[in-house]
Amino acid sequence: MKKLLMACAAIAGLFPLLAQASCESVKTDISHKIIxxxxxxxxxxxxILPNDQASSTGGQVVGHCENDSQKIVYTRSAESASATDDAPAP
Incomplete structure (x- = not known):
């Protein structure tokens, strides 16, 4: 019985590491789609930001992970955003 409890405790200790890895994999997938x-x-x-910080960044939320406790926020760099703004309209 003690071995079973120890195994469960060890597995439960790994869940935060697995959850972070899943956020990184979601971020990588989104990055590939944007490219x-x-x-x-x-x-x-x-x-990757906590929910309460995601809205204050000025970026666009493009994904979520960790049971919707983290948001993935897209931010365009200043140089590319200004180049797009200066482009003439078709």
Missing amino acids: ANGVAESDFSLD
């Missing part, structure tokens, strides 16, 4: 849509990797950043 596939023609945005250069240097023109944006993705940040």
Whole structure:
């Protein structure tokens, strides 16, 4: 019985590490999709933030992880955003 309790405790201790890995995998998947849509990797950043901080960054929430306790926020770099703003309208 003690061995079973110890095994359960060890597995429960690994859950935070597995949850962080899943956030990183979601962030990587989103990054690949953005790059596939023609945005250069240097023109944006993705940040994993707690829910309460996600709305104050000024970026756009593009995903979530860890049972919706973390948000993945997309922010366009200043150089690429200003270049897009200066482009003439078709």
